[in-house]
Amino acid sequence: MDKNFDHKKYEKEIYEMWEKSGAFTPKIDKGKKPFTIILPPPNASGGMHTGNVLMIAIEDILVRWHRMKGDPTLWVPGTDHAGTETQITYERELKKEGKSRFQFDRETLYKNIAEFVFKNKRFIENQIRAMGASVDWTRYKFTLDEDVLETVRSTFEKLHKDGLVYRDNYMVNYCPVCGTTYADIEVAHEEKNDPLYFMKYGPFTIATVRPESKFRDTALAVNPKDKRYKEWLGKKLEIPGLLGPITMTVIPDPEVNPEFGTGIMKVTPAHDPHDFELGKKFNLPVLPIIDLEGRMDFSWFLSQNDADSKYRARAEKYHKKKVREARKLMVEDLKEDGLLLKTDEGYVHTVPTCKAGHEIEPTVLPNWFIKVDSLKEAAFKAVKTGKIKIYPKWREITYTRWMEAMHDWAISRQNVWGIRLPVWYSLQKNPTLQITYLKPDGQRVLRSGEGVLATNELNEAKAGLQQLRAPIGSQYEINQTSPGSDYLQETDTFDTWFSSGQWPLVTLGYPDSEDFKYFYPTSVMETAWEILSKWVSRMIMFGIYLTGEVPFRDVYLHGIVRALDGRKMSKSLGNVINPEEYIEQYGVDALRMGLISGTANGRDFNFPRDRVIAYRNFANKLWNLGRFTMMKLEELDSPTPEFDKKMKGLKKQDREILAKLKKLIKTVDEKLTKFRFADAAEAIYQFVWHELADKYVEEIKTREDKELAAAVLKHIYLTSLKLLHPFMPFVTEAIWGEIKNLRKYPDQMLITSEWLQV
């Protein structure tokens, strides 16, 4: 044995040994209760970050512990296609090459992204290995594997059959840059400074940051309690505007704050979620004015032949301009007409933004929705009644609050990279479909369903298809494959969480595999609390909906590992900690232990750099205890006697340390049962270093009864290695291998050795 433990020499080799030995693959034994964890699938095209190391460390501890205890233990690995996120990343790459996704037909783009992802996928798989995850690679899944697709599609079919799927025009969080819809929970809010304009509005003054939408306003809302405007309620008004008069109704809305601005709010049902709801209540028309590329669309006005020439010129000026640009032009014209009363330049408000940081443009679009009422009720109850337990307990509030507030879930995304909805539209039956495709010469055309048939371009449309938009009311069929030759498939894909929400099912081969029957429901879902509502809630919903049984019993939520400066790690802040550097420098055992001990209670914590170093030193201490033990045993003339509790001649110090070891085993078991990983780790650390190394070993050096002392030492040491193995798998297995001659069964690996009885 070398003087110091060199992790680089062992980690890779040991992992390979484990993997090859089949130790990660459980033997199904119907007489025994299995222990199952599904690895939350990291983004296939991303890299593992520090949080992932913590996640893997925790799960690996549980898995190795149960495996050693003899439970048939399964830990299923997988990666996620991460639809929107990956597509954003890929499009950035395209942009660097001066290209955009609009230059590709759907199929080609998909293939290209797939290639990009598959190139990166192996990288992340190897990172998972490097972290020591004892996952069963023979059951590895990717969210776009064929069997996953089938299950996801049939779940959609079932939901549809049960009347839980609908299509509707709905106010969605639409990003004009990304060209897709986002679910409410994916939207972030940013503070922004935008001028607040006070405009003359007939007899009123209103305050708005969005004068550009005024052309399509259909009402004015006031608080019904506001005395100032009481007499106007229900009245219709002609309001002079930039393009002539607009007719508007004054409606009551208790949400209007009389204190804000002038106490009157303009209502634009087509571009504001709140106004959309109001519009439904009061039957207001929904009149869009911003197109899907985030440009003003005045075609509705320009098609009126009788329009005043001044107004026509203005409309032409605004037409197809980006929103902010058009706003500037309009403000100028408002000034000219004397309609702009004043501007508050210092106004700060929050605006919704998408994942990539673009401003969201609330837009009314046909989308696919899931009715969540019945699903969420069951999922809510499962936690409320304790069928599923959440650790730490206080996180439960986040879950129940979210569940109570949850509204229907928009599951369609206008992305290419994802699982396409198994919905088909016949062109014959739907002449008004809007189909965008590339002609063989690269020209991009938009035709109606009718138009495609009339020009005989169905095959071209199929080959060059980019996007299909079916108006509400279109006839469709749900099918795994095309129902006929004049059918086109929906181009929308599922929200990533729609597929990953079924992860515990698809990874186990739902509905009828042996695995599914044996391993479902799983034991623990361990993940970051950040995705409690995005992911965990959906898994519970789908699990109960499809199987009648919860997908897991316990949910353990770990905290976020923040940067050394106490802030969340982010590329823009430049404070990201790359775990690989720490693995390289201190070894993965040390990194894992450091992270584990950084948080005892699931709260967020700063990256514990000191502790990583401390545990690197500990690994070395452990290593040297091994060297010392070997040395002591080799000094003996006769073979070391096997330790036995009933051995004669045990001294006080022997009995003391044996008692402490017994207590330690009990502590570790207890703490792990309660998900108190830091406590367990700390207890072993204290014992090994300060009881075994500092006291017992020092004392042993001068003992006369060498045989007995050596037997006790060997027993304590081997037991410590076992206790520590779930936490620091590499160094313990490395030592185990180095000292094989001291062991009763030299060929046995530590990973599959037996856990300890108290």
Added chain:
RNA sequence: GGACUCGUAGCUCAGUUGGCUAGAGCGUCGCAUUGACAUUGCGAAGGCCACAGGUUCAAGUCCUGUCGAGUCCACCA
């Protein structure tokens, strides 16, 4: 605006149902030492447990309020 969490040694954090003479790692200081390990050993300094009230035989721990930090949720033009 609502909710959650936190405020304990210079730093990063433990302290689970109230019983603590308040702990660990790192850092600091002193001493030691070439055969298990300097990625070492022995020892020391360092804390009105944010602040103010309350409950209790007993409060870092429970309750109320104040101040400070962070995060999540939210349709305020």
